[in-house]
Amino acid sequence: MADKTRLLIGTRKGAWFLDGGSDRESWSPIGPLFLGQIINHLVSDRRDPKVLLAAASTGHLGPTIQRSLDGGETWTEATRPPALPAGDPHGRSVHHTFWLEPGHASEPGVWWAGASPQTLFRSADNGDTWDGVAGLNEHPKVLDWFPPMDEGTPDGPMIAGIVIDPRDARHMYLATPTAGVLETLDQGATWAPLNENVRCDYLPDPYPEYGQDAHQIALSPTNADRIWQQNHCGIYRLDRPARRWDRIGDAMPRDVGDIGFSIVPHPRCEQTAWVFPMDGTEVWPRVSPGGRPAAYRTRDGGASWERQDRGFPREQGWFTVKRQAMSGDGADPMGLYLGTTSGEVWASKDEGESWRQIAAHLPEIYSLAAVPHA
Amino acid sequence: MTQVLIPSQLTSYTGGATRVDAAGATVGSVLDDLDRRFPGLKFRVVDEQDRVRKHMRIFIGREETRQVTAGLRDTDELLIFGALSGG
Numbered sequence: 001m002a003d004k005t006r007l008l009i010g011t012r013k014g015a016w017f018l019d020g021g022s023d024r025e026s027w028s029p030i031g032p033l034f035l036g037q038i039i040n041h042l043v044s045d046r047r048d049p050k051v052l053l054a055a056a057s058t059g060h061l062g063p064t065i066q067r068s069l070d071g072g073e074t075w076t077e078a079t080r081p082p083a084l085p086a087g088d089p090h091g092r093s094v095h096h097t098f099w100l101e102p103g104h105a106s107e108p109g110v111w112w113a114g115a116s117p118q119t120l121f122r123s124a125d126n127g128d129t130w131d132g133v134a135g136l137n138e139h140p141k142v143l144d145w146f147p148p149m150d151e152g153t154p155d156g157p158m159i160a161g162i163v164i165d166p167r168d169a170r171h172m173y174l175a176t177p178t179a180g181v182l183e184t185l186d187q188g189a190t191w192a193p194l195n196e197n198v199r200c201d202y203l204p205d206p207y208p209e210y211g212q213d214a215h216q217i218a219l220s221p222t223n224a225d226r227i228w229q230q231n232h233c234g235i236y237r238l239d240r241p242a243r244r245w246d247r248i249g250d251a252m253p254r255d256v257g258d259i260g261f262s263i264v265p266h267p268r269c270e271q272t273a274w275v276f277p278m279d280g281t282e283v284w285p286r287v288s289p290g291g292r293p294a295a296y297r298t299r300d301g302g303a304s305w306e307r308q309d310r311g312f313p314r315e316q317g318w319f320t321v322k323r324q325a326m327s328g329d330g331a332d333p334m335g336l337y338l339g340t341t342s343g344e345v346w347a348s349k350d351e352g353e354s355w356r357q358i359a360a361h362l363p364e365i366y367s368l369a370a371v372p373h374a
Numbered sequence: 375m376t377q378v379l380i381p382s383q384l385t386s387y388t389g390g391a392t393r394v395d396a397a398g399a400t401v402g403s404v405l406d407d408l409d410r411r412f413p414g415l416k417f418r419v420v421d422e423q424d425r426v427r428k429h430m431r432i433f434i435g436r437e438e439t440r441q442v443t444a445g446l447r448d449t450d451e452l453l454i455f456g457a458l459s460g461g
Contacts, residue, residue, distance in 0.1 A: 062420075084423075086424070
């Protein structure tokens with residue numbers, strides 16, 4: 001393995017790095033960074049790993065973006081963080097940035113930010129200054145897609161994910177909690193819903209054009225036509241150019257269900273992906289079903305799923321793993337990592353076959369990303 | 375000049391200073407002056423629609439205001455606090 005792995009961890013009370021040894025057995029914490037600040041997302045630039053951005057806010061202060069150009073050694077605040085124009089016709093202001101996404105490989109320095117309320121921003125200077133994407137933020141249907149009174153999620157409605165087609169910088173997808181998946185073919189100038197056959201258990205029309213809650217979407221690294229989705233109402237897969245999603249979560253065990261937040265595709269196999277189910281019954285506890293944490297892996301595109309729970313608590317393990325808090329590394333065999341809202345980090349270095357806790361006592365983990373680290 | 379009380383949440387911008395002088399005839403213009411000297415400070419206190427952020431409080435002397443258009447005299451003291459909140 002040429003690189004070691006670093007985990008970038010954003011929490012409700014600051015950020016940490018967790019640096020793995022070459023064997024992925026020993027892990028060393030570095031931090032805290034930004035102690036006391038809410039770090040919704042901490043991301044490194046896959047095109048230039050020295051560049052890191054953090055979406056920061058606090059209980060008191062407004063939102064901002066912190067930037068590092070030296071691999072996290074030093075940080076400066078964005079000169080102009082994401083903000084809507086003064087006099088926004090809908091009276092919106094950015095509450096926090098939720099998702100940070102490095103731009104297409106052909107556009108070094110470009111980053112995208114998804115915010116709450118649901119708005120999209122672009123930076124062309126490694127996150128120093130940001131401009132709103134008018135094609136979405138001022139879209140004629142913006143109040144239908146993103147109802148201003150809709151709370152969306154407990155921390156507010158947000159752009160929950162940004163995915164860029166590696167073959168075409170103009171082709172992007174957004175995951176949203178009130179309009180499902182939106183697609184653009186012109187880098188944000190125009191958008192259209194992409195939700196056919198995705199269920200809404202909570203609306204009168206269970207299969208509307210939009211209104212779905214896309215918790216997370218991800219492309220297969222080896223097949224950019226394959227989109228995986230962990231939705232509020234199930235696990236789905238879509239193979240473009242088709243537009244109709246398949247509910248591959250139907251193959252999950254009935255007593256576990258197919259509710260969750262995260263979905264992680266395999267870096268080299270388009271048939272393989274992992275989810276980490278959450279209890280979606282009755283009042284939606286959103287903890288490990290039955291208090292028995294487990295990842296589930298499919299190796300046949302979602303036709304079947306296998307339980308992976310070795311090393312996790314056998315009982316009374318009430319994990320909540322949020323949508324940004326499960327990640328895989330690029331190693332072979334792939335390492336998987338997840339962070340819980342109770343501040344624990346769990347790792348598997350054998351593609352989910354076995355798990356062990358590698359950190360505890362952190363604040364509530366919002367995001368966790370595994371990145372190569374020299 | 376108006377003397378401004380800086381709360382702990384913002385001292386990272388002012389180099390640790392808890393009291394600074396700033397010029398301006400309104401709350402907003404004082405914050406603009408502070409922002410020129412301490413870039414980024416204003417946006418942490420007031421959003422892009424000129425609304426004082428929910429968990430920030432601004433007083434002119436002992437009178438609270440949530441209007442950036444509120445007027446100031448040179449003799450006024452502007453006090454910025456983080457609200458009693460959080461957890």
